[in-house]
Amino acid sequence: MRKELTAKGKATRNRIIEGAAEVLREKDVSVATLDDVMARTHTSKSQLFHYFPEGKDELLLAVAHHEADQVLEDQQPYLGCLDSWEAWQRWRDVVVERYEEQGERCPMGSLVLHLGRSTPGARDVVVTLMRQWQASLATGIRALQTAGHLPADLDVEHRAAALLAGLQGGVAILQSTGQADHLRAALDLGIEDLRRAAAA
Amino acid sequence: MRKELTAKGKATRNRIIEGAAEVLREKDVSVATLDDVMARTHTSKSQLFHYFPEGKDELLLAVAHHEADQVLEDQQPYLGCLDSWEAWQRWRDVVVERYEEQGERCPMGSLVLHLGRSTPGARDVVVTLMRQWQASLATGIRALQTAGHLPADLDVEHRAAALLAGLQGGVAILQSTGQADHLRAALDLGIEDLRRAAAA
DNA sequence: TCTCGACTGGACTGGCTGGTCCAGTCTACG
DNA sequence: CGTAGACTGGACCAGCCAGTCCAGTCGAGA
Structure with missing residues (x-):
């Protein structure tokens, strides 16, 4: 969670969180994949790991x-x-x-x-x-x-x-x-x- | 769940169920693997699928x-x-x-x-x-x-x-x-x- | 305009794990 | 005995999925 997030970056980060939340409202955590989140939020893997360097768990915690x-x-x-x-x-x-x-x-x-x-x-x-x-x-x-x-x-x-x-x-x-x-x-x-x- | 289970077979089946239960008392379902169950119960994969032909879900249900x-x-x-x-x-x-x-x-x-x-x-x-x-x-x-x-x-x-x-x-x-x-x-x-x- | 670093895309990898297969052993029963 | 079928061992397979990497693009500030 660095400070150096651009407005654009922040927006993307939020979009990811909200998209992930939507996904998790539809399927259980154990079934939901990063690909689901990517599809839902129109992002790529590198973006996910850019905003959540610790990976899936960090995203899930957010x-x-x-x-x-x-x-x-x-x-x-x-x-x-x-x-x-x-x-x-x-x-x-x-x-x-x-x-x-x-x-x-x-x-x-x-x-x-x-x-x-x-x-x-x-x-x-x-x-x-x-x-x-x-x-x-x-x-x-x-x-x-x-x-x-x-x-x-x-x-x-x-x-x-x-x-x-x-x-x-x-x-x-x-x-x-x-x-x-x-x-x-x-x-x-x-x-x-x-x-x-x-x-x- | 056929009838043709030998006494020995029944024993093994029960051992698997109880072993699996023990495993699940230690780790979450999403983390527990068939290998865990195998190790705990001293059985092989073929035995697991012999007694639970439908696979993991059938075992879990049991x-x-x-x-x-x-x-x-x-x-x-x-x-x-x-x-x-x-x-x-x-x-x-x-x-x-x-x-x-x-x-x-x-x-x-x-x-x-x-x-x-x-x-x-x-x-x-x-x-x-x-x-x-x-x-x-x-x-x-x-x-x-x-x-x-x-x-x-x-x-x-x-x-x-x-x-x-x-x-x-x-x-x-x-x-x-x-x-x-x-x-x-x-x-x-x-x-x-x-x-x-x-x-x- | 230039430049640096934030941002994005997507191919690739490596390990894990459920499930298959077949070869071999044991055992109840005729 | 002998044999059919229950039982066991373990090698193997294939798909999935988190995580990596690098080659780019964009944008703000000098």
Whole structure:
């Protein structure tokens, strides 16, 4: 990642990343080849290695970063303002819709799984993503607290963690079985239980 | 899968499956090769293709079946008798322990992800596994109902689905980040909320 | 206009790996 | 025994694919 990238160079680099992301949304990492990326982005091998000297893994890592950003962005503006029960409901709908549409393909998941521990920094992408995600949920819960909808002694982080786990699991099951029931159940009951905690 | 397998043949076939399972517990599917399996099981290529004429995918599918059985078996006898709050707690402990020990490697997950839609029957393995898993949880919740610990009008399947999602998500996060916090949070809050439903 | 270095094209290579083939051994059974 | 067919060994093949190399082109700044 040198600085000496021309505007043109930067554009090409981005085109490669985005093209690769598209490819990975269609086929699994283990099946996707550099040739696929080349075809999609109208670039040659030398360009790929020009912008990603470390080779495939470096490109894949860049794509992972790109996709991680995308994941959170796709939930906006809802994820950013979870300050009422209605807002939570809307967020739930968006999440369900997004992942139902995405279907079984999960670039992030397979990407990081594939890079694994071999590539330093791969794990960090997920760790950061999860932290940010959970932080957003926690912020939402706190917003409910300050609005007086939830008791102040609620263990916010614990709740947020469980909710995120349910969401992730729902998505995982959706991806491996094709059924969204679990995702819906996890989110609905997660929110419902939050409400119940309010009553308690 | 012909019938004409000698006792010796069966033994070899099983040795291959179990050896392959071991290999996949150490390295990802996309990295594991038939040579790895050969080395581990002291077999030759011709044997692999003798017992799995369809090649690698057929072997992998057999391993997936094997692993799916293993997953549920590892939770016994606890998963089978969730008839008291203490039993649920013990089950929780076993699950957490099992997956913490297993660490980031998840043969089932990557296996099915890798086989994907290309191999018919691959998805069925997960679907069946999830159904059985959820059924066991549902049975446990019903046991609590009949014991009078939970109200009779509780939506059992819905609860079981959400719990399973939380569990799966916790495992997924554990595997991709190395932290078991989410798994613990999901199970603890899942059970706690069940209890709260009892009070309601 | 000249020049340097960023940028691009595409042929080539080397290793890996799934899969094939055939020759040889063992074993259940008549 | 003997033999058919299950079982085993390992050499060999072919395709794929990441990565290399070099010969160019383009463009910004002196």
